[in-house]
Amino acid sequence: MRPLGVILVAMLPAMSATAEDEATQDSIAYVPSLGEIMTKIELSRSKLWYSVRLRNWTLAVYQLGQVKSGFRDLELLYPMPTSDLAETDRITLLLEEAVKTKDEKRFDQFFAEMTDECNDCHKTKGVPFLHVGVPKVPDPYGERMLEPTMTR
Ligand code: HEC
Numbered sequence: 568m569r570p571l572g573v574i575l576v577a578m579l580p581a582m583s584a585t586a587e588d589e590a591t592q593d594s595i596a597y598v599p600s601l602g603e604i605m606t607k608i609e610l611s612r613s614k615l616w617y618s619v620r621l622r623n624w625t626l627a628v629y630q631l632g633q634v635k636s637g638f639r640d641l642e643l644l645y646p647m648p649t650s651d652l653a654e655t656d657r658i659t660l661l662l663e664e665a666v667k668t669k670d671e672k673r674f675d676q677f678f679a680e681m682t683d684e685c686n687d688c689h690k691t692k693g694v695p696f697l698h699v700g701v702p703k704v705p706d707p708y709g710e711r712m713l714e715p716t717m718t719r
Pocket residue numbers: 601602603605606608609612647651652655681682684685686688689692694697699
C-alpha cells in the first residue's frame with residue numbers, strides 16, 4: 568500500500584485541472600432561453616393543475632413553487648417592465664393561498680385568471696399564437712407521479 572502523502576501528491580495535478588475546468592465552465596455558464604423558461608413554467612403549471620384534480624396538495628405546493636421559480640428566473644434573466652409581471656405575481660399569491668387552504672373552487676378561478684394573464688402577455692409580446700389553455704383530462708402523466716398514494 569502506498570503512503571498517504573504519495574497518493575495526495577499524485578492527485579495534485581488532477582485536482583488543479585478540475586479547478587481550471589470549473590473556471591472555464593463558469594465563464595460559459597448555461598443560460599436558459601426565454602422559451603425554455605416558459606416551457607418549464609408551462610409544464611409545472613400543468614402538473615399543478617393535475618395535482619389539484621387528484622387532491623395531491625403536497626405536490627401542488629411543490630409545482631406552484633416551480634412555477635414561481637420559473638417566473639423568478641424570467642425576471643432575473645430577461646428583465647421586463649415590472650408592470651408585465653405584476654398581475655402574474657398577484658395571481659400566484661392567490662393560487663398559493665387556494666392551494667394551502669385546499670380550496671379547489673378558488674384554485675380554478677385563479678388558475679383561469681392566470682391563464683388569461685399568460686395569453687395577454689403573449690399577445691402584448693407579439694406571440695399570440697402561443698396560446699395556452701386549461702389542461703385536459705385524462706392527464707398526460709398517467710397519474711403515475713401525481714397520485715398522492717405514490718408517495719406512500
Ligand atoms: C411577461 C410576459 C409573459 C408572461 C406573463 C407569460 N409568458 Fe409565456 N412567453 C412569453 C414570451 C415573450 C414568449 C416567447 C419566447 C421566445 O421568444 O422564445 C413566451 C413563450 C411561451 C411558450 C412557448 C415556449 C416554447 O418555446 O415552446 C409557452 C408554452 C409559454 N410561454 C407559456 C406560458 C404560461 C403557461 C404562462 C403563464 C403561467 C406564460 N407563458 C406567461 C412571455 C410571457
